[in-house]
Amino acid sequence: xxxxxxxxxxxRLLAEARMAALGTLGAGGYPVTSLxxxxxxxxxxxxxxxxxxxxxxxxxxxxxxxxLLLRDERAADPMAEARVTLIGRISPVAGPTARARFLxxxxxxxxxxxxxxxxxxxxxxxxAHLVAGFGRIADMAGADLLARLG
Amino acid sequence: xxxxxxxxxxxRLLAEARMAALGTLGAGGYPVTSLxxxxxxxxxxxxxxxxxxxxxxxxxxxxxxxxLLLRDERAADPMAEARVTLIGRISPVAGPTARARFLxxxxxxxxxxxxxxxxxxxxxxxxAHLVAGFGRIADMAGADLLARLG
Numbered sequence: 601x602x603x604x605x606x607x608x609x610x611x612r613l614l615a616e617a618r619m620a621a622l623g624t625l626g627a628g629g630y631p632v633t634s635l636x637x638x639x640x641x642x643x644x645x646x647x648x649x650x651x652x653x654x655x656x657x658x659x660x661x662x663x664x665x666x667x668l669l670l671r672d673e674r675a676a677d678p679m680a681e682a683r684v685t686l687i688g689r690i691s692p693v694a695g696p697t698a699r700a701r702f703l704x705x706x707x708x709x710x711x712x713x714x715x716x717x718x719x720x721x722x723x724x725x726x727x728a729h730l731v732a733g734f735g736r737i738a739d740m741a742g743a744d745l746l747a748r749l750g
Numbered sequence: 751x752x753x754x755x756x757x758x759x760x761x762r763l764l765a766e767a768r769m770a771a772l773g774t775l776g777a778g779g780y781p782v783t784s785l786x787x788x789x790x791x792x793x794x795x796x797x798x799x800x801x802x803x804x805x806x807x808x809x810x811x812x813x814x815x816x817x818l819l820l821r822d823e824r825a826a827d828p829m830a831e832a833r834v835t836l837i838g839r840i841s842p843v844a845g846p847t848a849r850a851r852f853l854x855x856x857x858x859x860x861x862x863x864x865x866x867x868x869x870x871x872x873x874x875x876x877x878a879h880l881v882a883g884f885g886r887i888a889d890m891a892g893a894d895l896l897a898r899l900g
Binding site: 619621622623624625626628629630631632633634635637654655665666667668669671677678679680683685687708729731737 | 773779785858
């Protein structure tokens with residue numbers, strides 16, 4: 601973590617993230633993981649553009665509890681690099697700001713962003729769990745992480 | 751999917767996977783995502799080498815329901831590429847075969863494989879959910895996927 605605090609390291613991962621593994625609660629109570637593209641909203645909350653046809657969106661409609669795993673996608677040895685799990689609840693978010701922010705990081709989404717089955721959501725981060733390498737593990741409140749975003 | 755069936759595509763992702771996003775059930779019933787290294791066992795089941803000090807291992811001790819998200823780590827646009835979520839239960843697995851198989855794919859794990867807090871586990875795949883690009887979604891039984899492994 602080279603001189604940074606756990607909250608600063610988690611905030612860096614959130615600021616730079618393009619992709620995440622989303623955890624939702626599926627049929628039979630199983631935790632279901634799926635791939636999502638994310639940028640952050642102005643509030644620092646992760647933004648998601650989800651199709652209501654997708655399994656994770658159906659899961660979230662039944663139970664909003666969720667998590668997002670963020671990591672450095674370019675790492676040669678991902679297990680040796682920092683990653684953070686953001687845990688909270690996902691809710692719909694409206695408005696052109698989310699759309700502009702999403703497309704700024706994911707221009708490829710312009711192909712489907714206006715399809716009628718897609719809508720924007722955000723994760724309200726309640727807690728975060730940082731693994732910054734072997735034995736360097738820290739839990740923090742979502743507010744502490746968001747306070748570190750530049 | 752270029753001429754392959756969904757089960758064949760899912761089996762390819764499983765055979766080639768080096769990393770996965772693990773979903774477990776955490777405190778308060780939240781689905782918690784974390785990063786794990788995986789190879790497959792001789793049976794085709796994904797193998798995991800987990801520390802009992804890690805959050806996901808504590809979660810699994812309380813509830814074995816889990817999932818693994820596998821994808822092509824080298825994809826330039828991950829959302830355009832196939833990925834599969836394997837859903838089932840994780841249980842301990844003993845023996846030197848798991849160790850040899852794990853180290854063959856993850857030689858970097860030789861540093862910690864024999865630490866006393868690490869042990870091997872496997873996911874018994876009950877169902878699988880394949881997303882092979884927009885609108886190309888398929889659910890299958892775990893047995894159908896495992897039957898396609900070479």
